[in-house]
Amino acid sequence: MIFIFCAAITSASILVAHQFITTYNTEFHRNYFYFLVTSFSFAFYGIWAPIIMRVILTSIEVDDDTVETVTNFLPVLGVPFLLISWFMLVKMGYTLVAVKLDNRAFRIYLVYLAIVIIMVSGIFFFKDNLPVIIEAHVIYTEMAIFAVLELGYMLLFSGIVWHYLKRQKRTHNKIVARFVILMLLALVLRLGALPFAFSSQWIVGLVILVYFISNFAPLFYLKRNAHLLFVPFHTENPNQDKKELIFSMYEISNREKEVIEQICLGKTNQQIADELFISLQTVKDHTHRIYTKIGIKSRMKLVQMVNGQ
Template identity: 50%
Template sequence: MLDLTYFIVFVFSIAIAFASIWFGHQFTTTYYTKFHKDYFYYLITFFGFSFYGIWAQIFMRSFLSSKDTGGEMIEMVANFLPILGVPFLIISWIMLVKMGYSLVEVKPKKKFWLIHFIILAIIIALGGLLVTLDTSYWGLGNQLIDIQIGLVLFLDTVPIVFFVSMVVYHSKKYRMSYRNIITRFALLVLLGLTLRCVVLIFHDTDPWIFAPLLLLYFLSNFVPLFYLRLTSDAVFSPVRVEYLNEEKRALLFQKYQITKREKEIIDQICQGKTNQQIADDLFISLQTVKDHTHRIYTKIGINSRLKLVQMING
């Protein structure tokens, strides 16, 4: 029964990861900003490490236990598996720092990046030391996994605190509405870290308790993402046509038999209008705009504003 519970949680974890990455990709094709691209790569690397560092351990422990493998061998393999996810973890930290800079439009200094790479080199060295430790000699035993988790949580805290501090400090130069949204987003990212800390602290507790807690770990990054998805139109401008090519536009309308209303929607999209702005300008509902947009994409054989704009851009 416990194995079935873990399997169900695993399926939901995959669904959360897939939805998050899909939302992130939608951002990159709708707004096409440096921040959204950094955020997309952060999500990929975060979930990449999550599956290597958590689920790979769980499945390997279960598999080795079923083969009557010795406890020492199980611990050695389980402690090694998170190391495979370290590249994902390091890149996610770098992306998070870049997100902070790009969100508030501040250019980082070369000296700052040098300091970051030195810190990352120290992290890699510490991780390698933990893997090669003779746990029986040092009397660590099963405590090695606790040390690894503590190190990861501590190092995960550094870039997130930097990200939040960066956003809160530099948000003062923006208008109130923009400042409120990006500050709430940053605080939700910090809340996500808190949830991950709580989950990993209980890693050695009853499996019936830890299994559902794993969902909180994966949801920790979905909540700020979902909030940003609801509010992005208020703070970011969708991609737009910089140089309208009338010939391309006319050929597209003719080739795909675009209706009069669909032409109006396309023209509004090319001007960089959000769905809500299009609805207000054309005196139609937001859902109607979405339905028309979906039909336009289906007719043309594309799936994003970016591709539509690229087809018309001169």
């Protein structure tokens, strides 16, 4: 049951993030989408893969040493996803405040990663001199290293955003600041749940659920306020003949034509509702019917068709 909930949360989060791309088509939204995809991929490799494999191996009576070896190795397969998610997080910091990257994100990411590699290598080469408590609790040591890395990259992301927010005087900087705070709180929630990962079975299930749901709060907040920060995808070179052909071919009603015209101007659903003096839900209903008639699934595709692409 917990696995189903985690899969549902993952699917919903990725779907919302993908809708951001098709609605706003910004570099930030693409980075955010890949951050979520890679973060959830690591979560499935690092959390669910060992659990599932342990159940399978135990059911076929594999010896305990083999079970431990396999389940401890599986999270390693998710490390590439984790590394990519951290890089996306650093890029998100720059693109959220509309700062040109110029490879700065990549350089910062590499410097921090190099420091981490040096530290981990030092631990490996001097493992004979490690305190007994660390040798006796390897899994807790690994969790601590993971927590420090997660916190480090999140602080990099936050630091980049706060640094440029101080220089910029945009109308909705508070929304950006709240989003960053929610990202930090989501991380604190995940890290705070880690110490309970080896408790009773039902607590472990709750911890896993908390880990997966933590990223949903900042995503939901951004979804509610994205129209205040970003301009929706809109036509730059509209083709009037193409537009009229679409209207005729797909039997678009007069009201639907008005909605399409507003979409092409880059208006949000709420702005369209205000402009046409209709409810927000009515705009969504019209938009859904338009997409169904034409056979598309996003604003981006509609705008591309009107552009004659």
